[in-house]
Amino acid sequence: MTPPSIVLVGLMGTGKTTTARLLSRTLRLPMTDSDAYLREHYDASAAHIVDSEGTAVLHEHEVDHVIGALTQPRQVIAAAASVVENPRARKALAAAFVVWLDAPDDVLDDRVRSARHRPKFDSATLRRRREPYLREVADLRVEVVDTSPEEVVRQIVDAVSALAVKSAADGGAGHGSAAGTGHEST
Template sequence: MREIPIVFVGLMGAGKSTVGRLVAAALGREIRDSDDDLAARYGHTAAELAATVGPEVLHERESLVLREALTRRPPQVIGAAASIAEDPAALAALAAAFVVFLDGPPELLARRMLSSAHRPHFQPDLAKMLTEQRARRLPGFQAVADLTVDATRPPEEIAAEVLAAFGAAG
């Protein structure tokens, strides 16, 4: 098995946490998730941080927890915040990882977001917000992705594809 981290990137609601847990379990690795790391470190969810310290500080903290997770040994499976696609330091740090971009239509991802209060809603129209974020973040996601996967598929199928690609790339 390759001794590098696996990092899931994509917009909120793409399934990074769900698929990441499946891949981590299959590989016997620890799972790290940006949302959990933020809450553990700062005592607040991403939504709470966005409301109290603002989006810019939230995104700086999201980049920091990703870069720290990438240095942990043994390597882990990491669900990264979507904002890292706009942070040059985070994108550079991903060079040492196997990066999976989970891509899906903003309308579907917006519906998935409704079930999770910990995610920040920067606009009332979530589909519009995610469409705008996708337009800004797509170049960053594509630049670092070793594998791009359709996030509309069942998580088990996605996990199997990721594990096959990870093994084949090693």
């Protein structure tokens, strides 16, 4: 079995881009990021797209990013948080190793407040809407507060390595979601 792409999901401010860059270097894999994709394809930030075209348009662009990236060779994908709400995206994520980066809402709100490229959303409201989907798609959940990006990457690499060993032992049968099966990291 070819190892799957690794997709990082989580609410805004969890460090998906930072973690993806470090993970990409560590695993020597290409990396794609939703924010960079929006700038490259639409010459705009997420906040600008929301202001000029609306949230629904932004979310469709973000879904297109993830679905398109998952058709490419193995890579690290920093996905926008909104993608988990889309049924097509959730179906596509089944082919990836999905890591849910998580942190308390107050921490996320502080981080998002200081970033002009991000639209202003309330983390608690987004969590209520997205957490069931995050639980559904995640193979691994990592709490990022009080954890260095290097430690987050180590936890992901360990989980991906364990998956590779299990897959080899099972004759390459694939992977299943570990969320809710005790494969969470704090």
